[in-house]
Amino acid sequence: MKLAVAGKGGVGKTTIAAWLGDRLARQGRDTWLVDADTALSLGAAMGLAPGDIPAPLIGDAELIRRRVGSGMISLTPEVADLPERLSVKAGLARLLVMGSVAGAGGGCACEANALLKALLAHLVLDRDQWLVVDLEAGVEHLGRGTVAGVDGLVVVSEPSFRGLTVAARVAAMAAELGLSRQVLVLNRATPGESLPDIPGLPPLAATIPPLPGLAARQMGNPSVLGLPEQSDIDAAMNDILAALAAPFPDQPQHPRCVPCATSS
Numbered sequence: 394m395k396l397a398v399a400g401k402g403g404v405g406k407t408t409i410a411a412w413l414g415d416r417l418a419r420q421g422r423d424t425w426l427v428d429a430d431t432a433l434s435l436g437a438a439m440g441l442a443p444g445d446i447p448a449p450l451i452g453d454a455e456l457i458r459r460r461v462g463s464g465m466i467s468l469t470p471e472v473a474d475l476p477e478r479l480s481v482k483a484g485l486a487r488l489l490v491m492g493s494v495a496g497a498g499g500g501c502a503c504e505a506n507a508l509l510k511a512l513l514a515h516l517v518l519d520r521d522q523w524l525v526v527d528l529e530a531g532v533e534h535l536g537r538g539t540v541a542g543v544d545g546l547v548v549v550s551e552p553s554f555r556g557l558t559v560a561a562r563v564a565a566m567a568a569e570l571g572l573s574r575q576v577l578v579l580n581r582a583t584p585g586e587s588l589p590d591i592p593g594l595p596p597l598a599a600t601i602p603p604l605p606g607l608a609a610r611q612m613g614n615p616s617v618l619g620l621p622e623q624s625d626i627d628a629a630m631n632d633i634l635a636a637l638a639a640p641f642p643d644q645p646q647h648p649r650c651v652p653c654a655t656s657s
């Protein structure tokens with residue numbers, strides 16, 4: 394299954410992407426993490442030293458031009474060799490640092506987007522493989538290319554009206570693009586806290602409280618793995634994965650067959 398993690402800035406997307414990837418990899422699944430954010434923090438969250446984190450693919454204009462072309466771009470570029478070549482081991486998972494199409498430089502991001510889309514389509518072909526994409530904050534970057542490339546969306550929010558409003562907008566945009574397999578995760582929230590009446594929020598799959606173990610290491614260590622609260626984190630990740638595996642009545646049978654006239 395291919396998942397993307399979205400939501401307002403700073404709500405815990407990268408942290409939860411890392412926890413999901415770590416959980417899946419420790420369950421013995423072949424797990425790929427894709428950092429598709431400009432901030433490029435997923436590698437650090439997975440405990441990699443700065444020198445071990447590869448440069449973002451999106452910054453390699455030469456590679457993009459060679460694979461996708463420019464002007465008349467190829468929507469089916471050759472990408473089969475890229476994941477192995479450009480990814481690194483991150484714990485038991487593999488990390489591919491894509492970077493954000495928003496950070497791809499001026500002008501049209503179509504080429505970069507076409508490459509991202511082709512990579513997402515290429516990775517994960519059998520059901521024991523999992524892919525977790527850490528997305529850029531907000532709604533604007535939730536493009537058809539990304540949404541058409543994943544099967545499920547984890548929408549993260551803090552327990553705030555603004556965070557949840559963005560979560561609802563992200564959910565609506567993804568649903569419009571054909572991705573209705575969505576769950577909400579409330580982060581840094583008290584379990585049992587009631588949600589404001591904001592229409593369009595996905596069903597709540599997990600509530601994660603503020604973790605003292607994570608707060609304690611903020612200044613010295615960006616890794617979010619190996620915390621004293623590991624068993625609670627694992628339980629929350631299991632809840633998220635179980636909720637995503639449940640039947641979603643509105644989900645089209647072939648989410649990747651959504652007509653995609655544009656690559657953005």
Ligand SMILES: Nc1ncnc2c1ncn2[C@@H]1O[C@H](COP(=O)(O)OP(=O)(O)OP(=O)(O)O)[C@@H](O)[C@H]1O
Binds near residue numbers: 401402530602
């Ligand atoms: N449940 C939690 N308890 C304590 N600290 C947390 C929790 N979740 C996330 N954090 C911390 O909050 C900060 C923001 O988290 P994170 O970087 O995952 O957010 P983000 O949504 O990816 O942000 P951005 O929009 O900038 O990419 C990090 O320092 C992270 O360690």
Ligand SMILES: [Mg+2]
Binds near residue numbers: 406407430434
């Ligand atoms: Mg992030």
